[in-house]
Amino acid sequence: MSDFLFAPDHLADEEGGPLYFRLQTLIRAAISDGRLPANAALPPERDMASSLGVSRVTVRKAIQGLVADGVLRQRHGSGTFVSRSGGRVEQPLSRLSSFTEDMKSRGLVPTASWIERSVGMPTSAEAMILGLAPTERVSRLHRLRLADNEPMAIERAVIPARILPDPMIVTNSLYDALTSVGMRPVRAVQRLNAENVGSADASLLGIAAGSAALAIERISYLPDGRIVEFTRSHYRGDAYDFVAELNLTEAPPR
Structure with missing residues (x-):
């Protein structure tokens, strides 16, 4: 069906704007009416350019714009x-919740592919952040997070071993595991910045090396003020939006 869509006469309307924009419109319409269903693969750029009678630059520009809008996604290789369906995932920054809870609330099926579950000594930076004594150990939980089998984020969590001595009890939700031992955090501080992912993380996320990602550091606290979690994650920039609601506080009357 996709081969039929990308025929030369489908871009013939010169009043439709630049060629790349007309191609974007064609793809959006095909997705909207079901001719291109979710997870359908598009032909290679070279084949699309040849079928449409346009340059690969035009095809690449059209696809890059749709990827940026969350309409398409690219998996490296x-x-x-x-x-x-639903495009990009929006996550509010005002609520402390786990990835599992976020995905389930949107009707998506969260899964994880484990990279590492181990107990060991912290780095000097981790020990400082978590407030650990020199001999204390940590549990490490490194995993690829997926929603409906689509890679979304790489999550690297570090928990004091005195709080979570056995990382193997975490099967899906870290916060469920912490709740089971009476250690669920009640507040957190998050720091966000943009980073270009390296080749190893890009391969896991199914994106090209050097692609933009949202890097997030989260430090979570127990009710008594102790730090329970230090997590550093990389979210796919083409699949995830973080949303904050801001309220304007009016100055009190004089």
Whole structure:
């Protein structure tokens, strides 16, 4: 079906704007009416350019714009695909919740592919952040987080071993595991910045090396003020939006 869509006469309307924009419109319409369903693969750029009679630069510009809008997604080495229904995931910054809770609340199925679950000595930076004594150990939880089988984020969590001595009890939700031992955090401080992911993380996320990602550091606290979690995550920039609601506080009357 996708081969039929990308025929030369489909871009013939010169009043439709630049060629790349007309191609974007064609793809959006095909997704909207179901001719390109979720997770459908698009032909390679070279094939699309040849079929449409346009340059690969035009095709690449059209696809890059749709990827940025969350309409399409790219997996490095695999190709370009139609994003799942609903497009990008929005996560409010005003609520402390786990990835599992976030995805379930949106009707998505959260899963994880474990990279590491171990107990060991912290780095000097981790020990300082967590407020650990020199001999204390930490549990490490490194995993790829997926929603409806689509890679979304790489999460690297460090928990004091006195709080979580056995990282193997974490099967899906870290916060569920912490709740089971009476150690669920009640507040957190997050720091966000943009980073370009390296080749190893890019391969896990299914994106090109050097792609933009949202790097997030989270430090979570127990009711008594102790730090329970230090997590550093990289979220796919083309699939995840973080949203903050801001309220304007009016100055009191004089």
